[in-house]
Amino acid sequence: MTTRMLGVQAVIPLDLHVRFARKDRIMLARIRTLTARRDAGASAVEYGLLVAAIAAVIITVVVLLGGQLNSIFTGVNDELGTIPGGTGGGVTTGG
Template identity: 55%
Template sequence: MHAFSTVLAFVAGLKDRRDEKGATAVEYGLLVALIAAVLIVVIGFLGGDVRDAFTGVETAIDGQAGA
């Protein structure tokens, strides 16, 4: 979460520069990049667990259908 705080501090610093054009676009670009990075990390960590959960559900359904 330290990286998130750092990016937010950077974005807040950009807001102080009201006279520079394009700062808003940069802020939105940074936020989109941050959200994408967080999603990639979360999916990377949880991907195997989600796959295993669905495999367990599939096995349970197959077991009930065969009974």
């Protein structure tokens, strides 16, 4: 096999290419082994963190919107009490 570099023809032995190709494959295999993830799925700690985050979001929404929801349901309950045959007005909301 010959190559041209700057007008000079050089002869590169074929076995040199084969040796470099083999070394490249070995190096790539080592890199893949070192960078491969060794765990296939989520661990219990990751699931626990996910559950804790969801619980924190739910608690935050209830605290921030709880008073508004209570007043909305109280208003609906009072309106139902004014309808003839309605069941509202007799139910206490605790607020």
